[in-house]
Amino acid sequence: MTPTFSIARQTPTTDDYARIIEAVGWRPRRPEAIEIALRNSCFSVCAVSDGTVVGFGRVIGDGGIHLYVTDIVVLPEFQRHGIGTAIVAALTRWVDEFPFPNTIVAVLPTPGLVSFYERHGYKVQPSHSPAMSRWINAKWPNTALEPTPTAP
Numbered sequence: 001m002t003p004t005f006s007i008a009r010q011t012p013t014t015d016d017y018a019r020i021i022e023a024v025g026w027r028p029r030r031p032e033a034i035e036i037a038l039r040n041s042c043f044s045v046c047a048v049s050d051g052t053v054v055g056f057g058r059v060i061g062d063g064g065i066h067l068y069v070t071d072i073v074v075l076p077e078f079q080r081h082g083i084g085t086a087i088v089a090a091l092t093r094w095v096d097e098f099p100f101p102n103t104i105v106a107v108l109p110t111p112g113l114v115s116f117y118e119r120h121g122y123k124v125q126p127s128h129s130p131a132m133s134r135w136i137n138a139k140w141p142n143t144a145l146e147p148t149p150t151a152p
C-alpha cells in the first residue's frame, strides 16, 4: 500500500536521525555529533507519515558560497514511494532560492543514485575532476563508539 506522507520544513530529532540511519545501515554517530550537525544545518526537511518521521534531508554549508545537499534517507519500508524524490525536490527548491551568484551545490551520491539526483539538475563531475573524500576516525563496522572527545 502506498503510504501517505507530507514534507515539512523541520529538523529531525537526534533520536530520529540515529534511528533512520541505523535502519539503512549507515555508520553510527555519537548523539553529540548528531546534535551539532543538525544544529548547524542551513535547511532541513522531514518526511512525516502518520505523525512519525520516516525520512529526512538536509542542506549544509557556509551559508554564503558553498552548499551541500546531504543526508537524504528514507526508512526502508517507506522507500520507492516517491518520498526521497519529494525530499530532494524540497531541498532543491530551497537552494534554487539562494540569493548569491556563483554558488556551488554539491552532492555525493551513494552507489546507483546518480540518475536519482540528475533528475533534479545535479550534474556528474567531469572525469578529470572527480569528487574526492576522506574518512576521519573511521570506526565502522566496529561500531563500539568511544567516549565523546572534546569537539574542536
Ligand SMILES: CC(C)(COP(=O)(O)OP(=O)(O)OC[C@H]1O[C@@H](n2cnc3c(N)ncnc32)[C@H](O)[C@@H]1OP(=O)(O)O)[C@@H](O)C(=O)NCCC(=O)NCCS
Pocket (backbone or CB within 6 Å): 024, 071, 072, 073, 074, 075, 078, 079, 080, 081, 082, 083, 084, 085, 086, 108, 109, 110, 111, 112, 113, 116
Ligand atoms: C536514496 C533514497 C533516499 C531514495 O528514497 P526513495 O523514497 O526510495 O526514493 P523514490 O521513491 O523517490 O525513488 C524515485 C526513483 O529514484 C530511483 N531510486 C530510488 N532509490 C534507488 C536506489 N536505491 N537505487 C537506484 N535507484 C533508486 C528509482 O528510479 C526510483 O524510481 P522507481 O521507484 O520508480 O524505480 C533511499 O533509497 C534511501 O534512504 N537509501 C539509503 C540512504 C542513501 O543512500 N541515501 C542517499 C545518500 S546520497
